[in-house]
Amino acid sequence: MLLYEHPLSSYAQKVKIALREKGVPFTAELPLTFGTGRQDGAFAAANPRTEVPVLIDDDVTLFESTVILEYVEERWPEPPLLPRSPAARAFARLTEEVCDTQYEAVNWGFGEILWFRRATGALADRLRARAAAQTRVLQDWLAGRLGEAEWFGGARFGWADAAVAPMLNRSVHYGLGPPEGSPLARWHARVRERPSVAETFREFDGAAARMAQAADLYTTGGRRREYRDHRLEWMIKSGGVEVVLAGLRDRTIRFPWPEGEPG
Structure with a gap:
């Protein structure tokens, strides 16, 4: 079983904790195209949103962490993570x-x-x-x-x-x-x-500990941070609309699929 993930992703961490609680073995892999928004390759084929986590269990491919968690709970019911009532x-x-x-x-x-x-x-x-x-x-x-x-x-x-x-x-x-x-x-x-x-x-x-090196990729356009709906909302309501405008201008941010690249 393969889990596309990034160790900093809170969503991926949630899934890894669940799998480990249940003793389910998996291979964790950071996609080579993570953060680029590219629509080619195995990662995009598994999740057109090019977000982590993605779980591949034989012929089952799932993305969206809550959906994955539901699958894990039903596929491996012991020990249960959800209560009964x-x-x-x-x-x-x-x-x-x-x-x-x-x-x-x-x-x-x-x-x-x-x-x-x-x-x-x-x-x-x-x-x-x-x-x-x-x-x-x-x-x-x-x-x-x-x-x-x-x-x-x-x-x-x-x-x-x-x-x-x-x-x-x-x-x-x-x-x-x-x-x-x-x-x-x-x-x-x-x-x-x-x-x-x-x-x-x-x-x-x-x-x-390695973020100082990785951050340069996201400030030069080598990678683009994804401004999902709740993240975009936070930046705007918190007074950071100019951050969004600068990211659009410099092409250092992206939006979710479809058409995730700024125009």
């Missing part, structure tokens, strides 16, 4: 949805400034401040859902934990983690000790 399942899926949209966009926007130097000076300060404030709001929301429980699903690690882990860990990497000693901070310390998560986070750390 409909209400608890909906709770887990809603937690994942907010992480995959609002939280991912804030993390991504902060990374645009930190790693890819999309803005400098006062604009960079303003965007970082907005990201930090929004991170606090999202972490407060997650803290309310966690409460005093050990895991987001209660007594057992599950679906919501796999979804939250990459998002919160990236905030911690950015220096925007939850207050020390808080239930959410204790959850992060606990989750990072699970073998499935620890291995995934080690891969993240290794890739993050």
